[in-house]
Amino acid sequence: xxxxxxxxxxxxxxxxxxxxxxxxxxxxxxxxxxxxxxxxxxxxxxxxxxxxxxxxxxxxxxxxxxxxxxxxxxxxxxxxxxxxxxxxxxxxxxxxxxxxxxxxxxxxxxxxxxxxxxxxxxxx
Amino acid sequence: xxxxxxxxxxxxxxxxxxxxxxxxxxxxxxxxxxxxxxxxxxxxxxxxxxxxxxxxxxxxxxxxxxxxxxxxxxxxxxxxxxxxxxxxxxxxxxxxxxxxxxxxxxx
Numbered sequence: 001x002x003x004x005x006x007x008x009x010x011x012x013x014x015x016x017x018x019x020x021x022x023x024x025x026x027x028x029x030x031x032x033x034x035x036x037x038x039x040x041x042x043x044x045x046x047x048x049x050x051x052x053x054x055x056x057x058x059x060x061x062x063x064x065x066x067x068x069x070x071x072x073x074x075x076x077x078x079x080x081x082x083x084x085x086x087x088x089x090x091x092x093x094x095x096x097x098x099x100x101x102x103x104x105x106x107x108x109x110x111x112x113x114x115x116x117x118x119x120x121x122x123x124x
Numbered sequence: 125x126x127x128x129x130x131x132x133x134x135x136x137x138x139x140x141x142x143x144x145x146x147x148x149x150x151x152x153x154x155x156x157x158x159x160x161x162x163x164x165x166x167x168x169x170x171x172x173x174x175x176x177x178x179x180x181x182x183x184x185x186x187x188x189x190x191x192x193x194x195x196x197x198x199x200x201x202x203x204x205x206x207x208x209x210x211x212x213x214x215x216x217x218x219x220x221x222x223x224x225x226x227x228x229x230x231x
Contacts (some may be wrong), residue, residue, distance in 0.1 A: 045211055111168075116167060
């Protein structure tokens with residue numbers, strides 16, 4: 001079964017850092033681009049960041065550029081999101097998501113598998 | 125950055141109805157648009173990719189079209205499980221912006 005399990009969320013103060021992890025199983029992780037998407041409960045979806053299968057390409061939302069860093073360890077089947085200088089507006093449920101097509105050196109793809117997410121709450 | 129404007133933000137319909145949801149991109153994104161369904165308490169589910177290609181396992185009552193920068197999702201013969209929130213997403217270039225969502229509820 002294809003599965004993504006995100007972890008690492010929590011309650012933190014503004015200005016601090018947090019690292020999210022996403023453990024993948026059931027597919028050849030190293031062949032697919034991966035992404036982070038966040039959602040404030042009851043609100044819409046916001047794409048946060050994506051990274052290609054070989055780390056050759058990555059991208060960020062303007063709201064997190066310069067503060068967040070996406071990375072991956074294909075040997076460990078894991079995706080990460082290092083979040084620095086956290087703001088109250090970074091609060092939300094963070095999903096990791098798998099790109100639909102593999103072996104494609106791009107992050108331009110739809111997402112066919114989503115993990116259940118991990119909650120980040122940034123509050124003074 | 126490419127903006128994606130989704131309408132309507134909410135929609136009421138009955139079982140058996142046909143509904144349409146539209147997304148307009150602020151510039152040409154070719155066919156790089158996806159549609160997702162999100163039921164309460166669940167993760168988003170991919171319905172359509174590449175503007176009009178039905179994802180495996182998605183019922184054929186879902187369909188989509190593209191005309192220039194306008195993209196439309198159509199659901200025919202609405203079923204009870206279709207009442208959910210729908211999002212479009214541009215994945216032509218980063219940032220891969222989502223539309224604001226359409227909440228489809230029962231009339």
